[in-house]
Amino acid sequence: MVEKQSRWANLYLIIIFIVLYLPIFYLIFYSFNAGEYMQNFSGFSLKHYGELFADNRMLQIVLNTFVVALLSSLLATIIGTFGALGIYGVKNPLMKNVLLSLNNILLVSPDVIIGASFLIFFTLLGLGLGFGSVLMSHIAFSIPIVVLMVLPKLNEMSTTLVDAAQDLGANSWQVLTRVILPYLAPGIYAGFFMAFTYSLDDFAVTFFVTGNGFSTLAVEIYSRARQGVSLEINALSALMFIISLLLVTGYFFINQYNLKRKKQYKKGRNG
Amino acid sequence: MAQTIIEFKNVVKSYEETQVLKGVDLTIEAGKFYTLLGPSGSGKTTILRLIAGFSSATSGDIIFDGQRINDVPANKRRVNTVFQNYALFPNMNVFENVAFGMTLKGVSKGKIKEKVTSMLGMVQLAGYEDRSIDELSGGQQQRVAIARALANDPEILLLDEPLSALDYKLRKDMQYELRELQQRLGITFIFVTHDQEEALAMSDWIFVMNEGKILQNGTPVDIYDEPINHFVANFIGESNIIEGVMREDYLVSFAGKEFENVDAGMRPNERVEVVLRPEDLDLTTPENGKLVVTIDAQSFRGDYYEISAHDDDNNEWRIQATNPSIINTRQGLTFDPEDIHIMRFDESEDDFDARLENYED
Numbered sequence: 010m011v012e013k014q015s016r017w018a019n020l021y022l023i024i025i026f027i028v029l030y031l032p033i034f035y036l037i038f039y040s041f042n043a044g045e046y047m048q049n050f051s052g053f054s055l056k057h058y059g060e061l062f063a064d065n066r067m068l069q070i071v072l073n074t075f076v077v078a079l080l081s082s083l084l085a086t087i088i089g090t091f092g093a094l095g096i097y098g099v100k101n102p103l104m105k106n107v108l109l110s111l112n113n114i115l116l117v118s119p120d121v122i123i124g125a126s127f128l129i130f131f132t133l134l135g136l137g138l139g140f141g142s143v144l145m146s147h148i149a150f151s152i153p154i155v156v157l158m159v160l161p162k163l164n165e166m167s168t169t170l171v172d173a174a175q176d177l178g179a180n181s182w183q184v185l186t187r188v189i190l191p192y193l194a195p196g197i198y199a200g201f202f203m204a205f206t207y208s209l210d211d212f213a214v215t216f217f218v219t220g221n222g223f224s225t226l227a228v229e230i231y232s233r234a235r236q237g238v239s240l241e242i243n244a245l246s247a248l249m250f251i252i253s254l255l256l257v258t259g260y261f262f263i264n265q266y267n268l269k270r271k272k273q274y275k276k277g278r279n280g
Numbered sequence: 281m282a283q284t285i286i287e288f289k290n291v292v293k294s295y296e297e298t299q300v301l302k303g304v305d306l307t308i309e310a311g312k313f314y315t316l317l318g319p320s321g322s323g324k325t326t327i328l329r330l331i332a333g334f335s336s337a338t339s340g341d342i343i344f345d346g347q348r349i350n351d352v353p354a355n356k357r358r359v360n361t362v363f364q365n366y367a368l369f370p371n372m373n374v375f376e377n378v379a380f381g382m383t384l385k386g387v388s389k390g391k392i393k394e395k396v397t398s399m400l401g402m403v404q405l406a407g408y409e410d411r412s413i414d415e416l417s418g419g420q421q422q423r424v425a426i427a428r429a430l431a432n433d434p435e436i437l438l439l440d441e442p443l444s445a446l447d448y449k450l451r452k453d454m455q456y457e458l459r460e461l462q463q464r465l466g467i468t469f470i471f472v473t474h475d476q477e478e479a480l481a482m483s484d485w486i487f488v489m490n491e492g493k494i495l496q497n498g499t500p501v502d503i504y505d506e507p508i509n510h511f512v513a514n515f516i517g518e519s520n521i522i523e524g525v526m527r528e529d530y531l532v533s534f535a536g537k538e539f540e541n542v543d544a545g546m547r548p549n550e551r552v553e554v555v556l557r558p559e560d561l562d563l564t565t566p567e568n569g570k571l572v573v574t575i576d577a578q579s580f581r582g583d584y585y586e587i588s589a590h591d592d593d594n595n596e597w598r599i600q601a602t603n604p605s606i607i608n609t610r611q612g613l614t615f616d617p618e619d620i621h622i623m624r625f626d627e628s629e630d631d632f633d634a635r636l637e638n639y640e641d
Contacts, residue, residue, distance in 0.1 A: 176334075
């Protein structure tokens with residue numbers, strides 16, 4: 010009975026993964042099409058990859074996207090970490106809840122509304138739209154993500170750790186840099202990568218605040234898709250999928266390696 | 281008399297409405313092993329935190345080496361703490377943990393290495409420098425925490441229930457080790473615990489606390505033999521506490537009979553409480569007994585039998601005997617005059633000490 014159940018569960022899992030991955034593989038498959046459309050596979054060819062690498066505008070946009078993602082997630086991580094420390098330090102529970110709710114509202118509110126409000130905000134201030142406005146809005150929507158990743162780690166930290174550091178002679182700055190931040194590191198890294206991916210694939214907010222001369226991948230693909238997706242986009246998607254795949258496998262192996270090393274250490278100690 | 285190192289003068293600590301310390305006075309002399317003993321919530325950890333500087337007194341003076349230190353921050357005090365959960369830094373290995381205080385002070389690398397090696401040797405963890413914290417057992421983490429605190433050469437080492445997370449055997453071993461360490465280093469130890477056995481075994485001097493007050497302080501023997509009131513008698517060891525009347529000096533009546541004893545200095549016919557320790561009571565034949573009791577139950581405790589019984593006045597008695605007894609039989613109960621300890625109701629510690637002073641030679 011149990012075995013039967015687990016077989017059904019496996020089947021269910023397999024179907025779900027097929028449904029999730031099939032469109033991506035379909036896309037990648039046609040990136041190798043010798044023809045111009047996602048119909049009638051007429052033969053294997055790398056010509057769309059060639060087109061992609063010859064398309065300077067596209068490469069510039071890829072670069073833009075990564076620069077914005079890297080810068081915005083970096084700055085958001087710094088601001089968000091201190092924000093989390095600030096919220097953690099608030100003694101009044103009501104005040105704390107208000108701050109947390111304000112943080113969470115930004116997370117759940119639709120991107121369209123955030124994008125529109127940024128547009129209004131930047132226009133009111135008379136700031137030009139372009140790299141600056143995109144960067145600032147990406148920082149803004151990434152901060153709550155970082156706060157959300159760092160705060161649980163802070164709450165989990167025993168307060169006696171801070172007491173212990175002070176007890177051993179650390180001033181506030183030393184407590185922060187030598188004890189608290191290293192402890193929070195996993196949360197900070199997680200926040201950084203979350204912010205990075207959010208920024209990479211953000212469409213709605215960017216769409217509102219991007220100007221004439223500046224574009225990111227999501228916006229560019231959208232505008233090209235309106236004239237029918239060229240297979241160059243497929244080639245780009247395939248490349249990005251492979252890069253993400255490599256990153257995930259790399260992460261998996263590093264984790265595996267660390268776990269194994271730790272286990273061996275323990276075995277050596279007990280044996 | 282040794283030099284006073286810490287003094288509390290009428291120290292009060294309140295959190296919003298609740299007072300957790302209600303005007304505490306205490307004096308701590310350099311080089312001794314002190315224990316703050318009390319149930320949870322008695323304020324013993326609060327005293328420790330006030331000495332360490334993690335919280336500040338609502339009123340009163342805390343004096344360290346003749347200077348008021350109420351406003352000196354924790355990182356400037358020559359006091360180090362061993363925490364209940366050890367509070368080792370998980371992002372550092374054993375060496376870095378022990379070296380932490382010295383690194384902050386800018387001690388040279390060579391000196392740090394030398395000191396860490398000697399500290400780890402002292403707590404029997406030589407060669408553990410490169411281990412990470414989560415690879416250590418609870419007992420080993422405990423030792424690292426002690427080494428880390430002592431590496432700063434504190435004047436006082438504060439220990440906040442450091443043994444409570446260890447198993448029984450390890451706890452016993454650590455008691456001996458801590459006691460031995462304190463005597464070797466000559467540093468003042470202030471140890472917080474709710475375990476009376478631990479307090480009796482390790483301390484030079486015990487402060488018994490309850491509800492934010494120090495009820496009694498003295499050597500372990502004094503506190504065990506002469507508890508000041510019902511709470512202390514019950515908290516330190518097991519006791520039979522019976523209401524009685526002090527007829528005159530050296531004569532007390534309880535359980536319907538009069539007994540010779542060794543206490544004096546009370547009003548004639550004053551109502552008192554009488555304490556008899558279970559290990560001071562012996563069972564005998566009913567004819568030879570000072571009291572006659574009926575055995576209710578007994579349980580085997582390894583080195584003794586714990587027997588519960590009741591007398592004809594329906595007072596409960598607990599007796600520790602080396603030989604088993606028979607349930608529902610009547611037995612005689614004997615004890616010596618010195619085994620009877622008298623406690624007055626609401627006697628302050630000063631009056632108690634003065635009275636003892638008066639009639640004890």
